[in-house]
Amino acid sequence: MPSPSRNWWLLAIVLPLLFLFVMYGLFNRSFGDFFAVMGLAFLFGVPFGMGALVIYLSPREKVESRTYRMLMPWVPILFFFVVTLLFAWEGWACWLMALPLFMIAASAGGSVAGYYKRRNDKKRERIYVSVLALLPLVISPVEQLIGKIPGQYKAYTYIDIHASKENIWKNVTRVGAIAATQDKGWFTRMLGFPRPIKAELNYEGVGAYRKAIFDKGLIFDEKVTAYNHQRSMSFTIHADPYNIPSTTMDEHVVIGGEYFDVLNGTYELEPLSNGNYRLHLYSHFKLHTTFNFYASWWASWIMKDIQNNILQVIRQRAESGLPENRI
Incomplete structure (x- = not known):
C-alpha cells in the first residue's frame, strides 16, 4: 500500500469534497423547512467548515504556511463547482455569485483550523473542527425560523444624447427589434441572462400596456402609471416566473421568483445645454433572502447592466435619426 504521508493531498481534497456534496444534498434536496441553499448557513457556514476540514487533514508542516491555509481550501470548492455545473445541478450565474462568499469562508475556516x-x-483540534463542520446544521434551522428579510432597492442609470427630444422619446416609448450586434450587456450575457429583443406600447398615456420582450421566452408585462409626454414615463413591471421556461434562468435568480423581483421603472428626459438631453432610467427591485446585504450588490449590477444596454440602443437610434422600428 502507498504511504499515507505521500497521499495526504488526496485525503485533504476528497473528504472535504464529499463533505460539500453531502451538505449540498441536505440543504438542496431535503428538509426544506430547516435547510436552504439560499441562506448564509450554506453559502458561508458550509465552506467555512469545509475549509477547516481541509486543514485538519493536512500535514502540520504544510499548515505552517499562511498561503497554504488560505488557498488550499479553494481546491475542493473548484472541483465541487465544476461537477455541479457539468451535471446542471446549479446554474453558472448562481455559482458565480456564490463563489466569492465560498472562497472567503473557506479561507476563514482554514485559518481558524490552522x-x-x-x-x-490533537484532541481539541478534532473537537473544534467537528463543531465547525457541523455548525451549519445548527445555524440553518435558526436562520429559517427568523425568515427571509424583504428589502427594496433602486438601480439608477443615465445617458447623454445629442438629438431632438422627439427622436429620443419615440425610441423610449417603443423599442424596435434589437440585433444581437447591438447588445452591449456584457455582464448579463456572461451570466446567461436573456437579451432584450424589443418593447411594444399600445398607446402613450396612463393605463397604457407595455410589453418588454427578451429572448428565451422572458416577457415583462408593464403598465404605465404616470405619463408626461416627452418628459417622463413610469410603469409597473411584472414577470410571471411560471411562464418562463425552466432552461431560461437559474431558479435562484429568476426574475419574479422567490428571491428576486423587479417592481417598476421610470424614464425621465432632462434638457441640457447645446441641444443635448440626459435620459434617466431607474428601477426598483426587491430581494427576499437572509443575505440581502450581499445579494443586493449583484442584483443592482445586473439591473444596471440591463438598463445601460437599453439606454445605449436608444442613444444610437435617436442620434442616427432612425425610427424606433429600424435596426
Missing part, C-alpha cells in the same frame, strides 16, 4: 493545528493539541 490556529488550533499549530498548537499541537
Whole structure:
C-alpha cells in the first residue's frame, strides 16, 4: 500500500469534497423547512467548515504556511463547482455569485483550523473542527425560523444624447427589434441572462400596456402609471416566473421568483445645454433572502447592466435619426 504521508493531498481534497456534496444534498434536496441553499448557513457556514476540514487533514508542516491555509481550501470548492455545473445541478450565474462568499469562508475556516493545528493539541483540534463542520446544521434551522428579510432597492442609470427630444422619446416609448450586434450587456450575457429583443406600447398615456420582450421566452408585462409626454414615463413591471421556461434562468435568480423581483421603472428626459438631453432610467427591485446585504450588490449590477444596454440602443437610434422600428 502507498504511504499515507505521500497521499495526504488526496485525503485533504476528497473528504472535504464529499463533505460539500453531502451538505449540498441536505440543504438542496431535503428538509426544506430547516435547510436552504439560499441562506448564509450554506453559502458561508458550509465552506467555512469545509475549509477547516481541509486543514485538519493536512500535514502540520504544510499548515505552517499562511498561503497554504488560505488557498488550499479553494481546491475542493473548484472541483465541487465544476461537477455541479457539468451535471446542471446549479446554474453558472448562481455559482458565480456564490463563489466569492465560498472562497472567503473557506479561507476563514482554514485559518481558524490552522490556529488550533499549530498548537499541537490533537484532541481539541478534532473537537473544534467537528463543531465547525457541523455548525451549519445548527445555524440553518435558526436562520429559517427568523425568515427571509424583504428589502427594496433602486438601480439608477443615465445617458447623454445629442438629438431632438422627439427622436429620443419615440425610441423610449417603443423599442424596435434589437440585433444581437447591438447588445452591449456584457455582464448579463456572461451570466446567461436573456437579451432584450424589443418593447411594444399600445398607446402613450396612463393605463397604457407595455410589453418588454427578451429572448428565451422572458416577457415583462408593464403598465404605465404616470405619463408626461416627452418628459417622463413610469410603469409597473411584472414577470410571471411560471411562464418562463425552466432552461431560461437559474431558479435562484429568476426574475419574479422567490428571491428576486423587479417592481417598476421610470424614464425621465432632462434638457441640457447645446441641444443635448440626459435620459434617466431607474428601477426598483426587491430581494427576499437572509443575505440581502450581499445579494443586493449583484442584483443592482445586473439591473444596471440591463438598463445601460437599453439606454445605449436608444442613444444610437435617436442620434442616427432612425425610427424606433429600424435596426
